[in-house]
Structures are given as C-alpha cells and as structure tokens.
Amino acid sequence: MMKKGIGHYNIGDSFEDFMLIKEATKGVASNGKPFLTLILRDVTGEIDAKLWDASKDDEETFIAEQIIKLKGEVNQFRGRAQLKIFSIRPANPADGVQVSDFIEKAPVKKEVLMEKITEAIFEMQNPSIQRIVRAFVTKYQEALLTYPAASKNHHEYVSGLAHHIVSMLSIAKELHILYPKLNKDLLYAGIILHDLGKLKELSGVVSTTYTLEGKLLGHISMMVEEIGQIAKELQVEGEEVVILQHLVLSHHGKAEWGSPKPPLVREAEVLHLIDLIDAKMNILNRALDKVNPGEFTARLFAMDNRSFYKPLFEEN
Amino acid sequence: MMKKGIGHYNIGDSFEDFMLIKEATKGVASNGKPFLTLILRDVTGEIDAKLWDASKDDEETFIAEQIIKLKGEVNQFRGRAQLKIFSIRPANPADGVQVSDFIEKAPVKKEVLMEKITEAIFEMQNPSIQRIVRAFVTKYQEALLTYPAASKNHHEYVSGLAHHIVSMLSIAKELHILYPKLNKDLLYAGIILHDLGKLKELSGVVSTTYTLEGKLLGHISMMVEEIGQIAKELQVEGEEVVILQHLVLSHHGKAEWGSPKPPLVREAEVLHLIDLIDAKMNILNRALDKVNPGEFTARLFAMDNRSFYKPLFEEN
Amino acid sequence: MMKKGIGHYNIGDSFEDFMLIKEATKGVASNGKPFLTLILRDVTGEIDAKLWDASKDDEETFIAEQIIKLKGEVNQFRGRAQLKIFSIRPANPADGVQVSDFIEKAPVKKEVLMEKITEAIFEMQNPSIQRIVRAFVTKYQEALLTYPAASKNHHEYVSGLAHHIVSMLSIAKELHILYPKLNKDLLYAGIILHDLGKLKELSGVVSTTYTLEGKLLGHISMMVEEIGQIAKELQVEGEEVVILQHLVLSHHGKAEWGSPKPPLVREAEVLHLIDLIDAKMNILNRALDKVNPGEFTARLFAMDNRSFYKPLFEEN
C-alpha cells in the first residue's frame, strides 16, 4: 500500500484528500481570466495547484491557513509536480480535521525534549555555565519548544529547534565518553545555546520569516549580546562568559559561513561538527525516505545541491 | 640636508643618534656565544641590530623601553636593513631624552581631536543616537584619545584611533553636502563608534597585543554587545539601536573580512567606504613620504602587497 | 498623494498615463494567436505589458520609440509586476508629449556640467596633463555631455557620464583639502578621462549596446591607446603620459574586475575609490527613493545583489 501524504505521490497518480493552503496568489491567465495559484501542504510535503477561472468567491474562500478537500491528479509542469484540480471544497467542522494535522512536527514529544534538556543542565558541574544556561532555558522555554530550527533546510518543523538540540546532546554525550578530555559542561551549554538567537531572528512557528533584527544582525550576534546581558544580570563573571559567547559566535565554523571568529576552543570545534552531523542526518533521512531503493533523491540545496542514491540492497 | 630619523637612512649611511629599544631577544651565535637582537625605533620607523658577544650585563641593560645612544652603519642582511653597531650605551638623565620622544603620535593634538568629536555629537539631531554616542565617548574618553587605531597597518600611533575618527568625520561632512540624502547623524555615529571595540580588543598604547576577549570575540562583536548594554542603561529604545549595531557589525564590508552581515543600510555602505579611504590614505602617505620621486615604496602588506610609485614630477 | 511615474505603483493599482515603448516583440500564445510583449518606460522606470490577440495593424503601430496612452492595472506575473492593458492608443500631436519626456536625464543641466569640467581643467597646473585632458574634452564634447555612464547599473541616463564625472570632481576637491599631498592635477585628469572610452564602447544614448571594438577590447584598453595617440599628436612627452594611461588602466582596481594592473600610484588608488563611492551612491539613492521607510529595496545586482533597508526614522 502506498504511504499516505503528498510527499509519496508520483506523476500520474490520482489524489483525493484533505490539505492545508499555505499560500494563495491571484494571477491573470493569458485568456484574461483570473486564477489562483495555491501552495498546498500536509505533513509530508508541499505541492502547487492552479485553480483556473477563479471567481471572487473562490478568492475569498481559498486563502492561506484554510483546510480544503481536493480531488485531482498529479501532473508535471516545467519539470515540477503540480496538482491538477478536479474538484475542491473548504473543509467543514464535520470533517474533523484541524490545522495542526497538516503541519510537520518533531517525532519526539515536547515533554520528552524538555526533560532531556533539563537533564543535561542538571549534569553540569560548573555553576557559572549552569546558571547562564538555565536562565536562558527558563526565559525562552515556550518558544524553544515550538520553534523550528530554521525556516528551511533542516529541522524546519514544529519543535524542530528543541529536537535538533536534543539529538546533538545525545551525540555529545557519546563523544564525551570516547574523548573524556572534552569539557561536557561547555559542550552541553554550547549545544543548548548555539541557535537560541533564532527565536529572535525568525518571526514564529508558522510561515516563518526573518525579523528586522534578524536580517541586520543575525542570530549569532544577537545571542552573543544576550549571553553578555544575562551574565550581567546574574552577576556571573569569569572566563566562562566569554568562552560561551565564543562557542556561539564560532559555531558556523568559518567567516564565510557567518562566524566572524573560527572555533578557537576544543569544544567550539566539536560543537560545529556535531551541528553539521545532526543537520545533515536530518536532511538526508527525510529526503531518502521519499525515494525507493535504486533511486536518487531530488537535488538537496543545503547539501551542495547533490542528489543522494539509495542502494538497491537497502530496505525501503 | 638629510631628514632626521631612521626611516630616512639608506644602506651604507653612518648613524649616530638616540633610539628606543622596542624588543630585545637573546640568541646564541654559531660560535656558541650569546648575542642580543634589538629592535630599535624612533618616530620615523624601526630597524634591527645585533649586539654580538653580549655580556650578562648587556642583557640586563639593553631591554625593552630603554633609550640608548648608538653609533653604527646601516647595512643590509637578507635583503633588509640592519644597523651594524660600532658603540652603544644607555641614555642618562643628562641626555634630556624621554620615551615619548621616540613614539609616533598623531599629527593633531588630543584637545583638537576631542573638540572635533564633541562638535560632531553636538550637530546630531536624533536624540537616541546622540545619547548613545555621547555615553560611549564619555565612558572611554581617556583611552579613545591615546589608543592607536590598530596594532599595525594604519594609524598605528598614539591617538591614532581618534585621528582616524576625526579624518573620517571630515570626509563624511563633505559627502553629506554632496549627497544630502545621507543621514548625517547615522554616519557620524557610525564613524565614532565603529572601532571603539578596539579599546577592549587591544592591550594598550605601547607594544600593543590582543586581549583574550579580542582574540575569541573580536572588536566588532564586543562593540555590538556594548551598544545594546548602553542603550538598555540609557533606556533608549527604537530602531536606532539596531541600526547603530548594524553599522558597527557591517563596517568591514564582507563576511570574509569579519562582518557577519554586509552593509544593508545606505550609511553602513558609506561608513565602510570612508573607513577604506582614510586607512589607505594614511598608509600611502606615510609610505610615499619615505621615498624620493622616481622610486617605488616597499611592498605594503595592507595594500595587497603592492609597491607604489612616486612620479618624477612630484615634489619630494 | 502618490508620486507620479510607473516606478511608484504597487500591485493592484489602476494606471492611466502616457508611456514610451522601449521594445516590442511578437509572440504566439498557447491558443495559437499572436501577441505583443511591450517594454514600456517613463522617467521613473520600466514595466512589461502583454497585448493579446494583436492584429497586423497593432504590430505596425506599437513599435519601439512610439509613445502610447494606456489604461490598465498593475498585476503580478511570476513575481514581477506586469501591466494588464484595458485600452491602448498611440499618442498624437494634440497630446503634447515627446520622446524626451520619457527618458531619464541627469538632475543637472548640460551647461552646468560642462562648466564644472572646464573649471577643473582650468585649475590644473601641470601643462602636459592639462593639454591632454583639454584635447579629449574638446574632441568628445558633444558625446560626453549626452552619453550615459553605463548601459545599466549606475548613471544609466542622458548625460549620466558627465554627471558622474562632475560628482567625482566634487569629492576629489574635498579629499585634496583633507589630504593635501594628493596631486590634484592627476586626480582631476584621471576622473575626467577614466570612462571616456565608453563613448566608443557603447553604441549611443538610447537603447545602448556594445560596439565590436567595445566587446573585443573594452573601454579601458581603447582609452589607454587613445591617450598615447593624443599625446603623440600634441607632442607631449614625459612620465605624465604613462601615469595618465596607468590611472585609466587601473581604475577598476583588480585584474578580475578588468584592470590588468592594480593601482600603483596614490592618485590611481584614490580614483578607484571615488569611482566606487559615486557609483554606489547613485544606485542606492535611486533605489531607496522608490521605497518607504520600514521597507527593503529590490535586490540590487550591482551591489552584490543586496536589498537595502530604509530605517523607519528616515523621512520619506
């Protein structure tokens, strides 16, 4: 049986299901008549659809955040899949569907994510580091548990940021066992703090865009500043503060990638590598899930535009 | 008559004058005997000298910050000038020389520099911008008037930072007349603040090195953080704060050059260009001053390693 | 009240005004019927429009350089604005409009531009430099006062080249006051000559394209050659000639940007920087004029594809 969700359809398949309108734009066709371009989504992906000869009524009905029931066929247009609409109607209460059914979420529950983060903070032995990290997690707890880790590319789903942090903490725990000289406090703190600036850089959980501060300063600079502020408020002093700031500042690894200083502390280097691994695994696993053994994935922008191959001897 | 100062000597010239020891390092010659490598300076430049067969006494006498009287000859060693020492002695009170005679200073007095900066702040019309800039100048006034603008490359002399700021303010004033849409408040504020982080990045005025914070965070990130702090203390809010932070953040122009965001506000772009002009003019004028018409300068590291030509029809 | 001109319209606005056809291309629609793609312009910008079901008559009427009166609405097509045509007719003498009303011009009159250039030449003290520059200005006076500075990017309007030269001369004048060691003659001469090669590289003032010589040699090489020729004709000898050639040759700053030699003379470096400033100010001012405070401009190709922000506290 075919897996459910638009991400698993092929060109030519018939389609009948509920979807969420992500974006609706009005256009004028070459015959002079208005039409709507809809971007539709469910938890497995997105697809475009054109609603030709759209009436005024249609324009008011089929808007962003509206759930719809649609019958159609998956066609190809300029090399991309497009849903040909046979019939479309807005969902009604009787359908028993809700917006959150169509938005991708982390595969781990918020409570579990929070527990893991709390546990990591609890394990810390350096009180300065521990107090700063705890202050951040307390201050931003709600957003931290709902925000995506990025507006696209990797962990771009509800609770994506917390999911990313928790996966990274697991890797760090194991690396600390293999390389016991690693300072676990620093590593855990760097992981929890490294992307918290995104809570200010990104506008929110749904239809995520960049804030003005995000565009002009970036999440890294904002976070470096806030670590300084929180340390001041907590009256924490000592080298720990500047080292934590350095971990955040350098975690993109290179000036060209947005870190004005490269990692200059062992744990900063390791933080950068763990971040890479978890982001890449997230992208690869989700892309390979959508293809069969013997096939290549679509080109993955955040992986230098490579297409990855799923060997024939892999299980589907 | 030859111009005074080591910067004007040629290979083969005899030399007899006072100089300041900038660095003294002990070595062992191929004959097994100890010697001292001295880096000597006056206001026009630096030169190396070897003191062969150095006694224990010599090692204790000829140390950094000591003024000496030296007779010798300018020789060449591996393509660089080197002073051959005929005789050397430490200066004594009767000589009437002091350390500050040997250290390069800005060609404009501190008082004048301070006046110009104050005047620029006075001209500002936006109170948020004005208050933040004034707070910084008040807080750092003393260091601001003595620090160099860099540990090498350009304006690397006493009061160099303030001299650099004041020259940039003059250019900004004229550009504002030519392009009246430029926001003068922003431009002046960007100029005064852009390099203040160096007061924390560099260790001091003499034998300048980098602080730990300077190495791990850099002057740009430190300054962005402090603008946020000062704004908070002054209870200044509004877009002005983030724009000022952006001006400082982006003033190196490109990620590869240390600015995690490129200029995205008109005055940020202009700030970057004015900074380039004044730094380059400072380097070029000082290098061309040391050569005669018809000659090329030494290779200038901060100018992509180019040698510049002084045309024959220039006055010396 | 809304500012006049197509550059100030938003998606959804009704439009009724005269425009100039810049380009008209015939196409065939998916229903097999011919249509015209028109590129329309006024002094504030350009916009595309489609004339569907175009008759033979339409094809002959709506051609490049024709002024038309048009009623329509600004729509969006593939992310770009497009004029939907409700009615269209060619302008007639009674309308009292002429082609030059629709072509952007420098904001300063030709006579004033010429006066400023003449004044700069008059100020020169080195007779060799002065004679060469005067010969060029005399030879090319007419084209110099009408050509754009480029076919796109900056100062791409009637008299754009002279406007660019005169703005640069103003900056140079002020820099010379701040840095009196700059050789004013060289700087003025470099500014006046640096882009004159474009008079041969570009085909003309309207619908500017590149000449064969322009494509195969480029304006820099052509100008270097012509300085040599004119000097020969004037029997001017001495280092001035090669230095002027070097100023032109190096004014793009780097080999990758089209200068086979980088600036190796102080005034060559400054010429390059002044050129950058004036070109960038021209691009930025015109782009920011089209947006409101709190908005970003379109991406600016010649500014590394950046969008610039106009702060909320700027006047519109």
Add this chain to the structure above:
Amino acid sequence: MMKKGIGHYNIGDSFEDFMLIKEATKGVASNGKPFLTLILRDVTGEIDAKLWDASKDDEETFIAEQIIKLKGEVNQFRGRAQLKIFSIRPANPADGVQVSDFIEKAPVKKEVLMEKITEAIFEMQNPSIQRIVRAFVTKYQEALLTYPAASKNHHEYVSGLAHHIVSMLSIAKELHILYPKLNKDLLYAGIILHDLGKLKELSGVVSTTYTLEGKLLGHISMMVEEIGQIAKELQVEGEEVVILQHLVLSHHGKAEWGSPKPPLVREAEVLHLIDLIDAKMNILNRALDKVNPGEFTARLFAMDNRSFYKPLFEEN
C-alpha cells in the same frame, strides 16, 4: 614536577636525557668548519640541535636511528626551540634503552585494536560486504596494526591507522543507535577500508615517506582499484562493490580535497564526517596536552593554522 619528554620543556630549561636521532645532516658553518644538524625525538615530540665543529668520527657516530645521551639547554633560534648541546654520547647496551622507547605509539594495544576490528566485521549482516572487508583485513593484518594513519598531522604514530579506525568505529556505533536508518554494515566497512590504501601510499612505519605509486595515484585511487580486484577474486558481484568503492573514493568530501566524486550515499557523507571528527580530536587533544590552562597552542597546520585556547577553568 615537570612532565617527562621534550614536548614539555620551555625555553631556558636545562635538559639531560636520552633521545633518538631522527635525521642528521652535514653542513658547513660560516667559519668554514663542518657541523651536524640533528633532529632528535622522543615520544613527546621533536627538537633540532646543532653539533658544531663535528669531526669525521662524529659524522659516523651520530646518524639516524642512533640513540644518544645529551646534556644541554633549550634555546630559541629564529622563533623555534633548539637544543644547545653541552655534551653528547651514543647510548650503549648498559643504558638499557631501545629505539621503540622513543617512538610514539597508539595508547591502545595492537591486540585490543585487532579485536575491535574483528568484532565490527563479525557484526556485519550483508555477506558481500563482510567478505570483502574480511579479505582486506586478513591480507594486510600486519601492516594495518603497525602503520601510522598519516606521515604527519594526525595519528602519526605506530598503530595510528588501526587506532584511528577503532575510534571511528566507536563513533559509528553510537551514531547508528541515534540514527537507526544508517546502514551499519556500510559504515563499518567504509571506516575499515577508507585509509587502507595508505599501506601502499606510505613507505613504512618509521621515517615515513611516499611511494611512487602513492605520489602518482594516491591512496584513494589505489584502494578503489584493489576493492575491484578483491571482489573479482572473491567472485562477489552486485551493487555492494561499487558502493564500497564510492565510500572510499568520496571520503575526502570534495574534489579539491582529493575525492573526484563527493559523497552521494548517506553512509559516505557520515563516513567523511566521522573521519573529520576523529582526526581533529586527535590533533587537538595532543596539542592541548602540551599547554597549560590560560595558554594558546602552537599554530596547528592541519586545523587551518589556528591556535587553540585552553580555558583557565580546565584542569591541566
């Protein structure tokens, strides 16, 4: 008490201990007399020493692989440490020292390393992959357990290659638990095979150089070829062979780094990242071991020439 070994000495320290001569080169001093430049090593590092006025006898005694007893002092020469020799003599049987005492070895015994590798092969479930890997390990067992992983940079010590493999296997094991979709067989096989070509690329365990084949083809190409050969000999067919070849081929990550194809299979990407982590941890741990808290390491060539900081709050 000072840690034992030349890697822990500072400029000015007296030294008296046994060392191994790694290289001895004859030179002629400026006084016309012959001298020997010795590169000396123990398990903690290397240092240069000059033996002045060397006799014919000295030249024959003090040669590579000879153990010597030396008294001297650590001096500085052109910014590098150099041993000043007070007295030197060859070791004799009574001293009870042997060459292997002076050569760095992996901190884990050969037997343990072999056991871990065998265990990984044992866990594999795909018989094609398992047979190929087992054939390689059987064929090269002896060299595999003694070779360094590189001639310099990381794991450049006896059994370095096996140590590197075993560390990587541990990381892989944990990543497989965190990301269960990873194909463990492929990952283990890639790790064991990825650098085996170095057994042919490098000349041996001591004073390692490159073979002709190593210089002209490189270890990656040689290994890809040999996987094909071994598969043929074992009559293994199917996609596993080409995937294993791809893992080896792509493990440097980019064409510029020596991989003609970038990773295009999930496990190839992960192999590249695990390789990076273990190599970097090896370099960082060994460099940081040599400095005290509050200090920076020497510049590390294989880490983009960065110096790393050891925070004050780390234990020594």
Add this chain to the structure above:
Amino acid sequence: MMKKGIGHYNIGDSFEDFMLIKEATKGVASNGKPFLTLILRDVTGEIDAKLWDASKDDEETFIAEQIIKLKGEVNQFRGRAQLKIFSIRPANPADGVQVSDFIEKAPVKKEVLMEKITEAIFEMQNPSIQRIVRAFVTKYQEALLTYPAASKNHHEYVSGLAHHIVSMLSIAKELHILYPKLNKDLLYAGIILHDLGKLKELSGVVSTTYTLEGKLLGHISMMVEEIGQIAKELQVEGEEVVILQHLVLSHHGKAEWGSPKPPLVREAEVLHLIDLIDAKMNILNRALDKVNPGEFTARLFAMDNRSFYKPLFEEN
C-alpha cells in the same frame, strides 16, 4: 541557397522537412487540454515544438525515435527558437528515410578511424605499453567506434570518441616531431586510453545518460581500475602500468576538474593540453559554422559561456 538542416534556420523562416523525435513529454495547457512538447532533431541541431490539443492517438504516435514530416514556421518563445506546427505526420516506408539520417556522425568513417588507431599502436616500441593498449582496443572495439566522446559539449555524435582520439593522435604526432624528447608510446597510449572509461560511464550511443557506476565513481576511476586489471591478466609488470594509470588519472589537469592528481609526468601534461585543444576546436568549429561573418555565436557553455566572433573578413 540556404544550407539544409534546422541548425541553419532563422526566426520567421518557413520549414517543411523530416525530423526525428528525440523526446516527447505530455503536459496540460492552461485551458485544461493536453499537449505534447516535442524535441526534434536532425544532424544539424535540435528545436522544440508544441503539439496543442493532442489526442490519445497523437500521444501514442509521436514518441521518441519516431521520424516525422512537419510543416511549420520558426518562432521565438522566451528568447529561444520554437517550431510552430502547421501540420505533422509520421514518416512511412515510402518516404525512404531512416533514423540514422538524423543522427550526427563523425565526419570520418569508422574504418578509417580504426585504421589510424591500429597504426598508432603498431608504431609503439615499448611492449608493455603496446600490449595493454592493444588489449583494451580489442576488448572494446565495437563500442569504441560508435560511442560519442561525451553526452554533450564536444564530439557528442556517433563515433565521436574515436574521432576525438584520432584527431588527438595527429596532434601528438606533430608535437613529437617538434619536441622529440616526448615519449611517443606514452603519449599515444594516453590518448587512446584516456576516455575509454566513458564506455562504462555513459549508457550508450543514442539518448546518452550516466550509469550508476559512472555517477558514483566516474570514468577516470573506473579506467584506472581496469588498467590495473588488464595488466594483471596480461601479467605485465613494471612502472609502465602505474604511469599509464597516472596519465588517465591526471588528464583533467586539476583536482577541481576531476583529476585527484595533477599531471606529474611530461606526457601527462601534454595529454591534458592536446585534449583541451581538440575538444575546444570541435566546439568552436561547429558553433562558428552556424553563424555568418560579422556575427557572434550563441553562448558556449563549455567555453566558459563565451560567445565567439566570426570576423567579417572570414569566408562563410
């Protein structure tokens, strides 16, 4: 008279001739009706055509590899030529046309190409080199004489690979006369072997794509492996084998271009240069053939996207 073939038509020309369908894709028009996008070819080039309102029957008739007779007109669509179809029918036996009439072939016959290659092998004096090359040519003779040299860019026609080899052999012969120190055996062998890996990398002669092995390993690595295998089978030993492998491995010249080692043997460097010359001449001659004197060619992707000029004084 106009030259025959679609490559010589201009916008607006009427067209009536046979063509081969290279690709046929189904689409849905904005009016909801199906249409076919056809890519048509003859020996001079390719062109797109749309068959509107395509019936089920049309979909089954107009498929890849079908020859058709078409009347129409060359139009322009989004800046590219497109055939507007007036009438279309499949070819029938009576038309006397066949698929091979529409596929570009090398301008030299297979027999002649084979003869030249055989002759080069015959001239070799080193028996090891000769035996390896002969074994390859015997093993792959058939494919070698039909494959293109690439799927696009240069020599992308039937027998293109052999044609490329034979042209390169001619250049090598002459260079050997001018530079007699060149080892002719090596050079000839390198030329014959360098691209043979493409026989495994590319899927075949018509509608050429990449094989899995080709995508994951590339023709260079596959060929290096096979040289090793064949040498083993022939029991050829000695440095010749590794040098031949190096010639193939390095013939792209740089790591970024796919050669993990750059040329390190004289003949490897020359092989790379001869490859460049012949590939570029093939591209340039075919592109310039399609334009008239005084015109520029289309942008040539494989020539850094340059357009080349055909001088007016050239014959057409």
Add this chain to the structure above:
Amino acid sequence: MMKKGIGHYNIGDSFEDFMLIKEATKGVASNGKPFLTLILRDVTGEIDAKLWDASKDDEETFIAEQIIKLKGEVNQFRGRAQLKIFSIRPANPADGVQVSDFIEKAPVKKEVLMEKITEAIFEMQNPSIQRIVRAFVTKYQEALLTYPAASKNHHEYVSGLAHHIVSMLSIAKELHILYPKLNKDLLYAGIILHDLGKLKELSGVVSTTYTLEGKLLGHISMMVEEIGQIAKELQVEGEEVVILQHLVLSHHGKAEWGSPKPPLVREAEVLHLIDLIDAKMNILNRALDKVNPGEFTARLFAMDNRSFYKPLFEEN
C-alpha cells in the same frame, strides 16, 4: 662521463671551472667581517657562493659580469646547493673565455629564426595583416632576435623570444593542416606579435628587469596601443586591426592572468593554447634534462609548483 656545467653537479662534487659572476653583494658576517655573496652562472644554471673575509680588493675585483676561475666543492645550505670556495681568481685574456660563453642561448641560430619568421609573413594572404606584422618585425628586428621571452620561467635566454615565436609557428602550421578552418594569417600574426611588447617591458637581454612603463601598463597594453599606432601610420583600416589587437589583448586567456578580455575569436583561443604548450614544453624539457630516470625534478614555480617524474624506462 659527467655532463659539463654547474646544472649537472650533485652535493659533494668537487668543482673546478670558469664561471660568470651574475651578482655580487656585500654582507657582514656574525664575526663582524665583510663577505661577498656571489651568484655564479654558466649556460647550464646558477649557484650561490660565499667569499668569506673579503678584502676591499676582492670587493672591487669580483663584480657582476666578471668571469672567474674557481676551485671548490658543492655543499648544501638550507636545502639549496652552495659552492664552497677553495680558491678563486679573475679570468685573464690568456684563458680565452668570454662573457657570451656563459650566457644561455636559444639552440637555434638567429639567422634561422629570422628566416622562419620572414617565411611566415611571406605566406600571409591578407595584405592588412601582412603589412602590420612586417612593419613590427622591421622596426624591432634587432631586439626581437636577442631578447629573452621572459625574465624567468620559460625561454629566459638570449634569442628566447624569437625561439618561442618560431616554435609556436611550427605548431600553428600543423594545427592549420588538421583544422583547415583556422585562419592561418591571423594565427601567424598573433604568434609573431603576442609578446613583442616585452621588448619595451623588459630592460634588456642581460640581468633583465622591468621598465617603468612595463610595471605600470604591462606588455599587453603597450602592444595593443602600438598596433593601433602602426596601423594608423600605414593607413591600414578595417576589422583586421581590432582583431589583431584582440589577439594580443586576450592571449593570457583570463582576466586574472592579465587579459582584460578572454579570447572571443577562434584564433585567439588557439593562440593562447599554443603559447601554453610551447612555454610548458620549454620548462619541462629543461628541468627533466637535469634529472636521471627514476627521479623527480625540483619544484617548478611556473608549473603550479609541481615536481615532475622521469620514468625509469626513459633514456637519460
């Protein structure tokens, strides 16, 4: 028997022969005594030597362009060969040696080189091209036959430029036979003219340096200018002039390599490739001549710093 000439000596060899002093520089040894650093040459290469304890007399005798007779031994200093001097004396008339015996010359006589160039001009059919080229050859005949092609890297010997031209003409002749569409006139003209600017860029045949014009404009720009001048003097008009200028302008191939325009005419591209081949063959042949089979050459700066291998199966 060992080949004659310093280029064939190995470390440890005794040496007794005449050499020419290329450069003599005075230095002061660590014992305070003056010494001379001599750069000595014969036709096979150069070597350094130190003359310790040099007297005033020595300083006046052993100067550049002086021939000397020297006994000594080839030693190694900092990884480079150095002649240890046992005895040295200036040559006297009775020795029968002259300066030209020590300067490398092209292996072909001037007369032959001139004849080949004349012949190529004679073959040209386009009178405009022929007249321009003939005018240049007539004007510069003497220098053309004596200048090197470069101050270092390739053909850096007497008549090197003419030798380079004649070799390139031979390659062009053969390529024209293989690719008859090449315009032979253009190709020959481009070859003869491409580097003539070096006659003005370089100071002369012996101890070649750069002229001011060479440094500020470069040989390419100077030559483009002079082609324009000569064409004007000869009253040659038409596209030939600009095409010839383009050939010279573009012959370095890329902006980064000094060509402000890349080749945009077929013969310009071929000219660039032929130039590469002949320059590289000249470097490689001369470097490989100095090593034995089984050895690598020194690193070759102009070949991207590669060392080339001479296979064991090559004759020496």
